[in-house]
Amino acid sequence: MTLDHLVYATPNLDTTVAEIEQQLDVQMVEGGRHPGLGTRNRLLGLGGRAYLEIIGPDPEQEPPTGPRPFGIDTLTMARLVTWAAAVTDIDAAVARARERGYDPGDPQDMSRHTPSGELLSWRLTPPSKAGLVPFLIDWGATRHPTETGLPTVELTSFRARHPDPEAIRRDLSALDVHLDLDLDHGTTPTLTAVLRTDRGSLTLT
Template sequence: MLTKIDHLVIGAESLSQGVDYVRACLGVDIPYGGVHEKMGTHNHLMKIGKEIFLEIIAVNPEIASPDRPRWFGLDDPFVRQRIAQQPRLLAWVVNTDNLKTMMQQTLVSLGNLEPITRGNLNWDFGLPGDGSLIAAGMFPYAIQWHTDRHPATEMTDLNCSFQSLDIYHPYPEWLGSALTAIGAQRLVTINPLPPNSAPYLAASFKTPAGGKILKSCGALR
């Protein structure tokens, strides 16, 4: 089972809000992606590495609400309140060549295997029944693409490259063990926080405007 970082997810109250935010922080305009009919969302996408991308996602007000909670916690009142204040890094996603095996080995539930389509893209996604962020977004969602090439190879490259992902957590040993079980510990750096502190993500980028850090708890810098 091969595990890689697939993409990083910025949640926004609206796509225009998310695009404006990334433009102000990174100096680039992320192109439109498409609509997720099954999840009631739409997105903008940008390549940030050979097989990795950055996604801005928001509720799509122009299509019917799904008959289940949307992914990435977008129906959670707390998440909605936070992204209304400011778009932010919500989650990270890993890809695997065997999602069923990963779901059997994980110590943290990845939810149910959901087949998803968008345009000519097809993939399986591990999704909690309540649509919630997994471990407050510190543990990754998992995806298995059914494509000959990774979708990032077809996305616009705006000279923004992903450098690293740090996770700050009050229980680093627990998180490390959970990530090891799915082959993902080597993909990130886990930094300890005092007990009962709020965990957060910090993704580092090289951009046309210099080095930037995107945090789940605040703005880029």
């Protein structure tokens, strides 16, 4: 499994996107709306088949019946909340992880339309509460978001801190994640990513 995307959640999508675009001097791409969840997103490539998703409330949707994903309803500022690892057979990946002592949760079917009207469908497991262990995503036959010509920045650093880093390493090993995630001890679970272009750099935490 490798990095599919980072999730940067915000209480105000337009404001956060404007700040990132100014900092990096890059134009982000409209991803689409998530019907029933009350959210929409913007995307930025990170090189290869990896990207950054900025997700926030969609004021043009009716309020959802339940909470928005990634704790968006309780955020007071933008946060790097979690990340996704790409798999090609999510049911087999979940079964292997459970055999190794880690339960990623049951895969769920998801979909959204792009601004051009293309339907994207994928399956994913629920995001972990800590956020340091990735949720799994399987795009199946759907065209991957990075294949749509996203503007790209460089992901120069991806780090994590946790009170029990060995426990996180065990979970990552159970998922068979292959990623150079720098994992250190810290009192509060934290993810940090550093993005760079020729015109600027930005740290997301």
